[in-house]
Amino acid sequence: MTEPTGQARPEPIKAVPVRHPGRWVGIVVVAILTAMFLHMLLTNDAFQWQFMFDNMFSEPVLKGAWTTLWVTVVAMILGVVIGVIIAVMRLSPNPVISSAAFAYTWFFRAVPRVVLLVLFGNLGILYAEVGFGLPFGEQLLGLFGLEGSGQIFGVDANKILSGLVAGLLGLSLSEGAYMGEIVRAGIQSIDPGQAEAAQALGMGRGLTMQRIVLPQAMRVIVPPTGNETIAMLKDTALLAFVPVTNELFFQLQAIGSRTFQVFPMLVAACLWYLSMTSVLMVGQYFLEKRFARGVQGRAKEKLLKATVPTGAGIE
Amino acid sequence: MLRLDAVSKRYADGTVAVHDLTLDVARGEVCVLVGPSGCGKTTTMRMVNRLIEPTSGRIVLDGRDVTHVDPVALRRGIGYVIQQVGLFPHQTIEANVATVPALLGWDRARARARVRELLELVGLDPEVYARRYPHELSGGQRQRVGVARALAADPPVLLMDEPFGAVDPIARDRLQAEFLRLQAAVRKTVVFVTHDIEEAVRLGDRIAVLRQGGYLEQYAPPRVLLGAPATAFVADFVGSDRGLKRLAVTPIRVADLEQPPVVPASATAGEAGAALDAAGADWAMVVDAAGAPVGWLTRPGLVPQPAPDPVPVTASLKTAFSRLLQADTGWVAVVDGASYLGVLTPATVHEALRRSVAAETPPGSAP
């Protein structure tokens, strides 16, 4: 705005749209790069598209994809359950319980998942047999001058701790540590007045957590849990290190090394993971919408804005 | 009904929140705990439903020591309206109100019927509000829901912690009026916490004034508290305008009213003049055949003129005094229903106030 000068009326404003020369340069550069990339995809023989499509839906690969999916689901369910337990323990007024939860979280967050999975794959060395019975049964019976192990029944550790179970266990325990932190943040985001009101109305601690605190904490817990699920789906590829053989990445790689066509099978892996995570992202969007219930309009908008881009991994 | 017997509370950090407090609340009585922030009001209240355990002393509810009762069961039998409302934002109004009935295992139909009844009782249309979420209500409406929730299982005792603290003054005034109406209907034993002495005076049957550190300064009905504060702290807390506040809790007494000569509406000017002469008065009240005040007259015209609106005898001195200040005449008529009882003048207001102060001052202590 300019001040009118002298007595003359200001001239009508001639509106000229603001020009964005930088924007046009950017568009041209991106367009050229995209064209080059597409050209390479179509003309470089190393991609072997036909070979890739012929093999990426072969039966072992489909079985591997199925394993990947159910391992993701089961590991996440176990992870969430462990996470809730760890979070509640972390917030316990009892210092022994909360330190135990802290130690758990510390260990499983500090060790890389690959190392953890290889470690679990080799647990069979530690225990030849897994048994159920008295804790320290052998030593206790020894004290009373008796012989025996105090064991009710036992099985060969290598049978229970098959590659898949070991892998699943490793992923779940590790996920439990991360989920524990997420759930704890969720619980702590709820006004303590809520728990107090619930208690004043005659709800016990468990009921208060289950009916009042956790449902409200869901709004804070769900978005990062979606991210964790997507990360978990990708991390199932690490099962190949346990090793688990009927898993998607292992199967694709196996075809690659058998046929000496490594690269096309790696591209196939990318496409498989891309499509599976995309489905999860859509699911995440609707879940978040559902858990935003009971939030004021503005807060809801803010929440969706804040979580959808990160949640969906756009940008 | 409820008795606190030498109750003390010292927190783990050494703060003494309540000090040797003895207090009893009769059945159906509203006991207001009032005092500056941090004087232990909330702590006292929470010891009653065992959200906080007293360090020493006994709390007896309906003849039973509350420390011998399972706290969860105890709380289901005591309504609690929490500071800042504390509705559950992820549940509908209906679910919020039905919290305790659900915990007590009522069947759905019974709980629903109770919710409707309660929402109507607190002045919210169940058709409109039952299915809403708390954020879709105004502050005052949420407060009503909080009260409805506390009343849900019809507990004999109600604890209310600054329930009207978070709403604007107009809504608060309405909520207070509604609380009085509701209390007249349900007759609960209420412990009500506030830091607002006006609210305490308006709502309380008896008021306990607490001082920092949880010391009880005085426990008395509002009129006594305002008329005869027991300590300098109470006098200071109720304010230098306690005389004015007192008006609100002092009733009109017929014996205090002035009695100017009364002239029937049918009388002639001559008869009216004779009546004035006989009484040695400057003016006379004019009443109709039914005994209702219709106006007043004075010399030289001796013609009836309209009188200011009369005040019902059930009103407080505060209402009467405010009407008096608006009247040009310097007096207002007091009526019982429609029939005339006498007139209230500034002098009689003053006299009534002084006399009720004297009546409530224990012998030997200065007002």
Ligand SMILES: Nc1ncnc2c1ncn2[C@@H]1O[C@H](COP(=O)(O)OP(=O)(O)O)[C@@H](O)[C@H]1O
């Ligand atoms: N959990 C607690 N631990 C330590 N001190 C507390 C705790 N709760 C309240 N207090 C202290 O006790 C005193 C009384 O608190 P409160 O009963 O909440 O006062 P009011 O409700 O009258 O404002 C205050 O000094 C407060 O700081």
Ligand SMILES: [Mg+2]
């Ligand atoms: Mg308080």
